[in-house]
Every structure is written in structure tokens, then in C-alpha cells.
Amino acid sequence: MRILILGGDGYLGWPTAMRFSARGHEVTVVDNFSRRRWHTDNSTDSLTPIRSLADRIEAWREVSGNEIRSFVGSMEDAEFIERVLSKTLPEAIVHYAEQPSAPYSMRSREAAVETQYTNVIGTLNLLFAIRDQVPDCHLVKLGTMGEYGTPDIDIEEGFIEIEHKGRSDTLPFPKMPGSLYHLSKVHDSHNVHFACRIWGLRATDLNQGVVYGIETEESAEDERLITRFDYDEYFGTVLNRFCVQAVIGHPLTVYGEGGQTRGFLNIRDTLQCVELAVANPAELGEFRVFNQFTEQFSVAELAELVKRSGEQMGHGVEVRSFPNPRIEAEQHYYNATNTKLIDLGLKPHLLGEELVRSMLRIIERHRDRVIERAILPTTRWMPGELERPEVEAMRAGRRPRQGIE
Amino acid sequence: MRILILGGDGYLGWPTAMRFSARGHEVTVVDNFSRRRWHTDNSTDSLTPIRSLADRIEAWREVSGNEIRSFVGSMEDAEFIERVLSKTLPEAIVHYAEQPSAPYSMRSREAAVETQYTNVIGTLNLLFAIRDQVPDCHLVKLGTMGEYGTPDIDIEEGFIEIEHKGRSDTLPFPKMPGSLYHLSKVHDSHNVHFACRIWGLRATDLNQGVVYGIETEESAEDERLITRFDYDEYFGTVLNRFCVQAVIGHPLTVYGEGGQTRGFLNIRDTLQCVELAVANPAELGEFRVFNQFTEQFSVAELAELVKRSGEQMGHGVEVRSFPNPRIEAEQHYYNATNTKLIDLGLKPHLLGEELVRSMLRIIERHRDRVIERAILPTTRWMPGELERPEVEAMRAGRRPRQGIE
Numbered sequence: 176m177r178i179l180i181l182g183g184d185g186y187l188g189w190p191t192a193m194r195f196s197a198r199g200h201e202v203t204v205v206d207n208f209s210r211r212r213w214h215t216d217n218s219t220d221s222l223t224p225i226r227s228l229a230d231r232i233e234a235w236r237e238v239s240g241n242e243i244r245s246f247v248g249s250m251e252d253a254e255f256i257e258r259v260l261s262k263t264l265p266e267a268i269v270h271y272a273e274q275p276s277a278p279y280s281m282r283s284r285e286a287a288v289e290t291q292y293t294n295v296i297g298t299l300n301l302l303f304a305i306r307d308q309v310p311d312c313h314l315v316k317l318g319t320m321g322e323y324g325t326p327d328i329d330i331e332e333g334f335i336e337i338e339h340k341g342r343s344d345t346l347p348f349p350k351m352p353g354s355l356y357h358l359s360k361v362h363d364s365h366n367v368h369f370a371c372r373i374w375g376l377r378a379t380d381l382n383q384g385v386v387y388g389i390e391t392e393e394s395a396e397d398e399r400l401i402t403r404f405d406y407d408e409y410f411g412t413v414l415n416r417f418c419v420q421a422v423i424g425h426p427l428t429v430y431g432e433g434g435q436t437r438g439f440l441n442i443r444d445t446l447q448c449v450e451l452a453v454a455n456p457a458e459l460g461e462f463r464v465f466n467q468f469t470e471q472f473s474v475a476e477l478a479e480l481v482k483r484s485g486e487q488m489g490h491g492v493e494v495r496s497f498p499n500p501r502i503e504a505e506q507h508y509y510n511a512t513n514t515k516l517i518d519l520g521l522k523p524h525l526l527g528e529e530l531v532r533s534m535l536r537i538i539e540r541h542r543d544r545v546i547e548r549a550i551l552p553t554t555r556w557m558p559g560e561l562e563r564p565e566v567e568a569m570r571a572g573r574r575p576r577q578g579i580e
Numbered sequence: 581m582r583i584l585i586l587g588g589d590g591y592l593g594w595p596t597a598m599r600f601s602a603r604g605h606e607v608t609v610v611d612n613f614s615r616r617r618w619h620t621d622n623s624t625d626s627l628t629p630i631r632s633l634a635d636r637i638e639a640w641r642e643v644s645g646n647e648i649r650s651f652v653g654s655m656e657d658a659e660f661i662e663r664v665l666s667k668t669l670p671e672a673i674v675h676y677a678e679q680p681s682a683p684y685s686m687r688s689r690e691a692a693v694e695t696q697y698t699n700v701i702g703t704l705n706l707l708f709a710i711r712d713q714v715p716d717c718h719l720v721k722l723g724t725m726g727e728y729g730t731p732d733i734d735i736e737e738g739f740i741e742i743e744h745k746g747r748s749d750t751l752p753f754p755k756m757p758g759s760l761y762h763l764s765k766v767h768d769s770h771n772v773h774f775a776c777r778i779w780g781l782r783a784t785d786l787n788q789g790v791v792y793g794i795e796t797e798e799s800a801e802d803e804r805l806i807t808r809f810d811y812d813e814y815f816g817t818v819l820n821r822f823c824v825q826a827v828i829g830h831p832l833t834v835y836g837e838g839g840q841t842r843g844f845l846n847i848r849d850t851l852q853c854v855e856l857a858v859a860n861p862a863e864l865g866e867f868r869v870f871n872q873f874t875e876q877f878s879v880a881e882l883a884e885l886v887k888r889s890g891e892q893m894g895h896g897v898e899v900r901s902f903p904n905p906r907i908e909a910e911q912h913y914y915n916a917t918n919t920k921l922i923d924l925g926l927k928p929h930l931l932g933e934e935l936v937r938s939m940l941r942i943i944e945r946h947r948d949r950v951i952e953r954a955i956l957p958t959t960r961w962m963p964g965e966l967e968r969p970e971v972e973a974m975r976a977g978r979r980p981r982q983g984i985e
Contacts, residue, residue, distance in 0.1 A: 253689060253693070284658060284704075284705065284708040287704060287708070288658070288701055288704060288705070291700060291701065291704060291771075292697070292701060295696060295700065295767070296693055296696065296697060299689075299692060299693055299696060299760075300689065300693070303689040303692070326749050326751055327747060327748070327749035328742060328743075328744040328745065328747045328748065328749045328751075329744060329745050329747070331744075335742070335744065335754075337733060337740070337742055337754070338733075338743070339733040339734060339736075339740065340733065340734050342732060342733045342734070342913070343732070343733065344731050344732035344733045346731055346733075346754035346756065347754045347755065347756065348754070349740075349742070349751035349752045349753070349754055350752065350770065351751065351752065351773075351777075352770070352774070353778075355704075355771070355774070358767075358770055358771055358774055361767075361770055362700070362763075362766075362767040362770070365755065365757070365763055365766055365767070366696075366760070366763055368756075369757070369760070369763055372756075372907075373758075373907045373961055373962065374962060502777075502778045508747070556778055557778065557779060558711075
């Protein structure tokens, strides 16, 4: 198949590109390197020493004998996207090309506008380009479980049958997202659904949980193929952050009570899910939603798991509650359905101490690259709520590691 | 009260400004004249010969003795909006400043992007400006009944209690809007709701039905105060369009079967509703949704009403079904709740032949201003669906009026 990976230089995009290329598909990646740019702007970086896109593509050619094509440009540039589609005529598009961070979207008005502009207008441009260039193409769009928020009822996969005053209908599941980033994904979902209803496009919205892990089958073959690994307040997801904190001797930063429960999955399962979605496309006119996670955990449970695993490897790990920079329920009901990908054949890699230890081992190899300044949260959902003294107290609470600082 | 009217040069914005000014409030209007510009771009115009904003304000001063202040600028300009709020310190903001047309949003990718950018980013800028400048201010935001679409269950006011698998929660009513414009309003609603939940702002979302009518109490006092009246395919709402068609002898353009049912209200009731919302503000942190319409009609019912009323005045009126340029259900269940504004004291002006005849009389006064070219729909929800021959057939079907053409 001809497959286009939008955001193909990213944490998930690059491993996805290699996976489809390894399976013999004709793969093209598109990226504008905004993640690399945001890191430069913040004086942060990936823990893993990732190569440039051109070097990665060359290394992949050496290792696999397969060619990955690339285009450099932005989703906001409608004519660029249209040109890429008309040149590559993809049968499937995997769309990761968005600003993916909740705290980034909450740091300022400018960042909020950038996030909603990049994500919503970028996806809107893509929908028009698909309609006009490749209307049969299957769009596999990365959404997030965070679109649902934490309702007091079970979360279904995109739609819910509602009985009301003696009648019933199956309607989009109501959304109560927790950040302006998550809102951009809600907006996207509504726009993509519309394009399927009105223009007869086909799309799968993958409402993904929180991803953890570093290595995939392909990236393990050559160190030049490693994907990025973020642990900073903006782009680091919670388990990845905890693992870095455990290795450098920083208290694990549990926000508030730690009862926040979410769906999680291994990066290897992200690749499986995307493969399953592409191999089993939606029908023309269909907007399909899969909840893409394998297990639910609370933040406190994850912290305990990292503590146990770290201590097995000789790290002294402290779990500490920090003032929550977000506004969110810290104890709540959470039960989300995730059977559709299982029904298609997903075989989950479950989370356990062995998996965490394997992450800690890779992090240890790169511990000298850790930028400690980037770890504590500075972005607050409610400006003025966490004032300077509290941040200072948080910083003071950081236990210096022996011998390194 | 200090009241800011965003979009204060528009069909509803200008009458709203006069109403609050007449009641003794301190009124400021903001507009960037985009509606006037869009008309210029399309070689169309308001049926009524509206004055410039400065002339209107001067005429209002002469008539009422009251001063309305104005700022010219765009919602997309975040710093402008922030400046206006810091200078005027409004206690209530009535926000009409959006691209309000479904067909306009569907005419091209550029128009779709313009619509979602103007509306979503404009409102996002406003939310940040309120948070930072006037956090206690009550935002009265114009939404639309079109956000809900036509579900097979009763439509509630913004939220619905859902029982599911033995649990229950009250959640945002699911949205299935019918155009990229309506989607922009859905995005706005989610963003405004978030700002109330997270930042503690207060907002009322007025999910308004289709407005008809020309005259309000204040505009009737002096012809220089008349508001705009659009009848073109982009900005003309259905009953207003039918009335112009009846006067010029054009067949009433019913799209498809005409079973499309919607909520409607008189422009005089829009003013009542906005006054009631401002006089009874939401609580801090509250996001309140009112369904703002007074009666439900199908398009076919409206066409018959205009035909009867027109014929009473000696117009020969033909009702004709045209190929539907939109993709929408032409027969469907529709029952929407609208008790909240009634509970606050709304006294509806109901639609009848007398009201239609009064509209027809005003239109007759301005019939020489009608631009007939602007009447037939050229924008299609599904490009390529209505091809040229059909458009030609539609044009050929237009019956020339005696003596005028």
C-alpha cells in the first residue's frame, strides 16, 4: 500500500514509518520539525540522541534495504499538503502531525492559539486535500482518550446510545476535555466526523491513551534508528517522566493525590493498533472511533511501580506529592471500553516491572543527557494559583543525587 | 451597566446596541466590518440602505440623546481585544462577532478555514482577554441551534442527563452540526465551557434559532437607524429570503422536500432574550446554555405562510422545490426544549400572516435595491453534485415579473 505518515519525524511517527516500510509498504513521511523547534525554543531536548530525518532515512535504507520518501512542510500550508497528496496518492494516511502537549497549550494565549490553529486548521486543510485528491483514502487520525475527560459513566468508543424521553439515538459521546490541547482534538473529531458524513470520506479516530516505552522492533536494530524520548514538562508523558526521575534521583512528581486514572499503552502496541486500523479500513462514509489503550492505571499506581522497579536496580526512589499545576479531578470514576482493537487482533504488551526496568536501563545509558531544569512543571492551568514560593518549595524539595551534581 | 457588543455593526448587533443604550446602559460596540466587506466581495448588499457605523451612532445620539462608543478592529487581533477590554471594563459582553453563514463556510477551503479561524481563534482570544482583564464579566455568546443537528431524540438546553450501564451523569448534549460554520460554533461552545470550568469565568451560550424580521422598537424611530437585511444565498436566512422572493416574483426556493424543521424567532425576541440573559447573569464558573427560539416550523410551512401572506397583498407567489445544495435530512424528527428563557420572562412575538405582511411592506419600499443574481444558491455541500445543467434549469425556471425586468 501507499502510506503517508504525517508527523513522521516524531516519537510515534518515525517508528510507524519504519514499521510500515518493514512490512513492504511504500512509505512517505511529512514533517515540519516543529517538535525539534519547540525543544530548541525551550532549551530542552530528547533524552535519546536522535538523528536528523535525512540521516534516519539513510540508516533505515542501509539496515532494511527499503526507501522512505520525505516531504518537509507544514499542515497549515494547504497547498503544500494538497501537492503531497497529489504526488503520492496515498491509500492510507496516518496523521500524527499535531501539537500534542496539554501543558504546552496552557502556557500562554500564544501557545493556546498556536495549538488550536496548527491542529484544527491543519486537519481541516488535510480533509479538503483528501476530498479533492484521494477521496477513497483511509484517514487514520490520532485522537486522545483525553477528549472524553472523566465522566461519571463508562466511556464508550466514540458513540453512545442514549435513551431519552421514550426515544433513542446513537450519538457522539459527550466530551469534557481537560486542556486547550485536548479541546483541539475534540474540534478535530467533530470536523473529521463531518467530512465522513457529508463528503463520504472514511476515517478512523484513534483515541489513544498515554503512551510509554522507547524501543520498537525496528528501532532496536540500529542505534541510529532510535526514536525521540521526551521527559520534560511539556512533551514527556507521565510514565516516561517518572522513569527519568527515578534514574536521576529526583522525587517522582505525583500531582496532588495521584488518583488521576487514565488508559495507557506501550509504544509497541501503538504500532500494532495503527497497523490493525490500516489493514482493516473504515468503509467509505464511515467515521470509526477506537479507544486505543490496553490498561488503566492511576498516577499513584504508576509511581509505586516505578519505585519498586527502580529500587530493584539499586536506585533510591522517592514518591512525592506536588501541588497540582492542572485543574482536574484527583479522585474520580473511570472505566473506558477498549474492545474494538482487541476484536481486530491486538495482543497487548502489558505493563510490569520487567518492562519498566528495560526502560530504566535505556535511560541509564543516556543519563548524562538529562536536562534537570526541564523536569518541574512551571505551566499552571490557573495562572497565579501556584505562586513563586510554592515553586521554590518544590525545587527545594528536590533531593540532590550523590556524586553527580 | 457597562456593556460591550462585539459585532455591533451587524444585523443583530446594531439593534442590540441601541436597545441597551435606550435602557440607559453604557454601550460600546466593536466591529471590523467583515460583513460589509464580504458583501462587497460578492457584489451583493443589504436590502435596507444601512448607514455607516459612525453615521448610525450620530443618528442615535440625535434621536435618543445617548452616546454609543465604538472601536474598529478584529477578534483575531488578540492585543486589540485585550486593549478594548482594559479600556472599557465591561460587566457584560454580547459576542456576535463571527462569520455566521453555513453556505459561506462551505464554498471553498479558503472560506472554511477563514470561518473556523475567525470564529474559534477570535473567541479563544476573547476568553484569554476576559480571564486577564475582566474575570467577573458575563460573556453572552451567540451560538446556534444548528450545533445539535437533527438527532432522533429531544434536544435539551446544552446538557443531558445520561443513564448508562447503571450509572448516570449530566454531560454536554452531543453535537452533529451540518456545516463547517456550525462546527465552528460547536468548537466555540467547548472552548467557552472549558474557560468556565477551569478559569471560573461565567458565560451564557445562546443557541439561537433562525432569526427573521427587520424592525425593532429603536430602529423604527428613524430611518437612519435601520438594521441590515440580507436575502442573498450566503447571509440571508430562510424566511427573510422567502419574503424578498415573494415581493420580486421569484419562486420561493424550497430545498428538496422542505421537511427540514428548525426553531425560529423574531428579531424583537432576540433582543428580549439577550436582555434577559444580561439581566440574569450566570454564576462565576457557570456555563449556561439557553435554546433561543420561540417556535418550530418546517421550511415547507414557512413557504406556505409567505405564499398566503403575499397573495393577500396581491403578489403572485409560487412555491417550488429546488435541488438541495446542502446535505441534510429533508424529513426528520425534531423537538427541542426552550423553557429557560421563557422561565426568565420571555414573551414571544409569534409568527403569523400579519407579521409577514409587515415584512413584505418594508421589502416593497426597497424592492429596487434587490440584486436578483444573488438569490439562487451556487454553493454546494458536495462539490460536483449539482452540475451546471441543473443550475441552468433552476435559472430558467425563474418566472420574470411583469413590467419590472
